[in-house]
């Protein structure tokens with residue numbers, strides 16, 4: 001599903017360049033649930049942003065579902081983002097003047113799904129994350145965990161091939177974090193490929209594979225026994 | 234681009250961002266409103282100038298006399314110049330090419346009485362052709378005619394307000410009024426667009442007046458109507474010709490500023506129209522300045538709007554919004570707001586203008602108006618430039634990498 005080869009990325013800051021990713025290689029098959037770990041500044045977000053086509057790589061190759069992601073114009077990139085990728089951010093990134101359902105329906109709007117169907121599907125995913133009753137509430141009327149569940153529903157609504165989550169539990173307390181992880185595991189159970197950036201050991205062990213980043217290279221890449229989050233909920 | 238979905242999206246952002254909408258809408262509406270009002274006032278100025286002359290014919294020269302200030306051909310200065318009946322004949326004989334009609338004019342203030350009513354009015358002793366010069370409109374009865382002049386009849390044509398003052402609602406035609414101690418028969422009532430003052434005049438045959446004035450043949454002033462087809466150049470030539478002729482006849486130095494005066498309505502009208510046009514140009518210039526200020530205002534607001542929405546646009550891009558969709562979101566909103574508020578401002582402006590009417594007459598603004606074409610043109614102009622103003626920051630926003638936009642706080 002995802003294949004990266006010799007991936008490099010640096011940031012220019014004035015006269016210095018900061019070499020953040022120094023030649024990464026991995027392959028992720030369909031249906032995997034991968035945790036990307038590493039200390040702060042190790043380049044986890046940078047990697048995820050490149051995989052999510054929010055940022056561009058400098059060197060190497062990236063293939064998503066057999067499609068080489070290279071030199072795409074903004075319109076093409078937007079279409080791929082829309083069709084292939086679902087994003088969950090640490091800070092939720094909900095649109096504050098849209099209610100939960102409208103937020104979830106937004107990717108479908110850009111897929112030109114008719115309004116009625118959009119609302120039906122948005123409601124379906126809200127139900128899945130257990131927030132059907134909150135459909136008409138604005139983000140600022142929701143708790144952090146609820147917001148993140150709305151964000152996950154939104155990421156899932158477009159039925160992407162890959163779900164990318166950058167510290168989805170980073171802003172949440174542990175109970176809420178487990179709820180969110182439970183949800184992510186269930187989505188993964190349905191066969192969705194998911195990548196999660198985290199620096200929490202317990203969260204990482206709720207995934208099936210852990211990729212350890214350090215100073216821009218992969219120092220460890222192992223499959224683990226998945227801990228089910230449902231037991232803590 | 235204009236699907237129902239897009240409109241829903243726009244209405245939602247407008248609804249949820251009322252202050253922003255209000256600010257940009259207000260800027261646009263105010264810009265158009267000020268433009269419409271200013272432009273209308275410019276037209277009102279022109280109307281006032283037109284009104285000053287509208288009630289009198291413009292193909293007319295008025296010739297007056299005065300006192301000379303220079304000696305000439307053996308005649309001393311400080312000599313009182315007067316016209317006589319023979320001057321009328323001479324002008325008629327010498328300027329057949331130019332002359333359309335000629336009328337003497339002797340104006341006096343007289344006390345006029347009918348039964349118990351009495352009032353002071355201007356009595357104008359004139360010839361029948363004076364009707365053309367003053368554009369006197371008969372309401373009933375008739376104007377003076379040649380027989381009145383020949384027979385020196387004691388007939389009078391009175392203004393609408395004279396009849397109203399003296400006769401109330403009763404008919405005055407055929408009744409006798411006392412003008413300065415002499416009984417005149419009212420033969421007609423007139424109206425005049427020149428206003429109340431002109432409708433308080435009384436016209437009598439100039440020959441009658443002269444007879445009553447100890448059979449004099451003196452005249453105060455001469456009114457000369459020239460053929461309209463002569464145009465402005467002809468009017469100036471006639472003006473010059475009459476001036477030279479009368480100076481020659483009355484022994485007045487060509488350099489003497491006094492002695493004789495000619496008021497050339499065509500010339501004055503032209504000058505005043507030019508003046509009004511310059512004023513209108515200045516006003517239009519200022520008005521277009523407000524349009525430009527409006528454009529700058531909306532540009533600033535759009536830059537601000539895009540800045541404020543950068544993060545939101547980043548989120549939208551992360552969810553799959555294409556650059557086109559991003560630009561469309563911003564542009565449609567701005568064009569929609571400018572269109573609605575632009576036309577609202579325009580309609581309010583037009584409403585203000587039409588409610589003015591004559592209220593600002595003291596400021597030389599009469600019936601200000603703006604033709605719909607100009608108003609719509611200005612509004613559309615602001616909409617187009619508002620669109621362009623929105624397009625530039627929108628395009629910039631569409632180009633920002635989503636990761637950069639998302640980092641925006």
Ligand SMILES: Nc1ncnc2c1ncn2[C@@H]1O[C@H](COP(=O)(O)OP(=O)(O)OP(=O)(O)O)[C@@H](O)[C@H]1O
Pocket residue numbers: 011012013018020038039040041042043044045046047199
């Ligand atoms: N746009 C940018 N411009 C310059 N430097 C950047 C930019 N984005 C990230 N960096 C730098 O690149 C390095 C990696 O950043 P990144 O956000 O990927 O780290 P991270 O592993 O996600 O850290 P954290 O756990 O704190 O989120 C950091 O040193 C950061 O300062």
Ligand SMILES: [Mg+2]
Pocket residue numbers: 044045046
């Ligand atoms: Mg990070």
